[in-house]
Amino acid sequence: MGILEVKGVNKRFGGLQALGDVNLSVKENSVHAIIGPNGAGKSTLLNCLVGKLIPDTGSVMFDGQSVLGRKPYEINQMGISRVFQTPEIFGDLTVMENMMIPIFAKRDGAFRMHAVENMMAEKDIVEAAEKMLEEMNMAEKRHMHSASMSRGDKRRLEIGMCLAQEPKLLLLDEPTAGMARADTNNTIDLLKQISDERDITIAIIEHDMHVVFSLANRITVLAQGTPLVEDDPENIKGN
Numbered sequence: 001m002g003i004l005e006v007k008g009v010n011k012r013f014g015g016l017q018a019l020g021d022v023n024l025s026v027k028e029n030s031v032h033a034i035i036g037p038n039g040a041g042k043s044t045l046l047n048c049l050v051g052k053l054i055p056d057t058g059s060v061m062f063d064g065q066s067v068l069g070r071k072p073y074e075i076n077q078m079g080i081s082r083v084f085q086t087p088e089i090f091g092d093l094t095v096m097e098n099m100m101i102p103i104f105a106k107r108d109g110a111f112r113m114h115a116v117e118n119m120m121a122e123k124d125i126v127e128a129a130e131k132m133l134e135e136m137n138m139a140e141k142r143h144m145h146s147a148s149m150s151r152g153d154k155r156r157l158e159i160g161m162c163l164a165q166e167p168k169l170l171l172l173d174e175p176t177a178g179m180a181r182a183d184t185n186n187t188i189d190l191l192k193q194i195s196d197e198r199d200i201t202i203a204i205i206e207h208d209m210h211v212v213f214s215l216a217n218r219i220t221v222l223a224q225g226t227p228l229v230e231d232d233p234e235n236i237k238g239n
């Protein structure tokens with residue numbers, strides 16, 4: 001049994017079958033890549049895992065519990081954090097202020113904007129955010145406004161914001177899309193380090209095969225909403 005078990009998931013948008021009988025088993029502590037062409041249903045599948053979409057049929061079990069019908073913040077509290085395809089950080093807040101937000105969100109349940117002064121008054125949250133900035137090698141950038149950072153640093157911050165919630169499963173939807181090679185390599189190194197050093201499972205949607213083969217120890221190929229193969233990278237590479 002994997003930490004994440006998807007069974008018989010179907011999802012239609014009108015006449016379009018976006019997901020057709022998807023089965024997926026993600027092993028605990030693995031890095032599992034989901035690959036496939038544009039429109040294959042990768043993001044739709046991810047949205048079904050985090051409560052943004054409810055499949056028409058099928059089951060999604062995480063850590064022995066169904067995620068279906070739960071709100072995104074409840075799934076978040078179960079231990080799933082997600083990095084979005086476009087950065088979801090606040091450009092007009094500093095790195096440190098951004099880092100405190102997910103820690104509040106996990107504590108309070110739903111996300112609610114706090115005044116920055118109020119955030120700074122909470123010692124536990126400040127300490128947790130500072131610790132995560134250290135771990136992300138971003139401590140010196142804490143006062144920077146995040147809008148002025150490079151793509152790679154924004155991604156690093158965003159991944160750190162997920163990790164600050166201490167998830168069991170980290171989901172990433174094309175985390176290197178549109179990035180220059182140097183930023184992509186930075187992100188690969190960061191994710192490698194995270195999977196080596198932490199007790200965490202990573203599921204990554206990715207179109208860049210360099211990223212996939214640098215990170216994944218299991219790959220599912222999705223085409224037209226249906227998994228074609230699930231196998232080890234060595235076997236996928238050969239085909």
Ligand code: ADP
Pocket residue numbers: 013016018036037038039040041042043044045
């Ligand atoms: P991928 O992430 O693999 O590129 P998506 O999951 O975004 O693919 O999309 C799968 C298919 O479902 C595509 O044909 C897309 O146009 C369609 N689709 C995705 N979301 C919606 C939606 N909310 N309403 C209608 N069609 C959608």
Ligand code: MG
Pocket residue numbers: 042043044
């Ligand atoms: Mg997508």
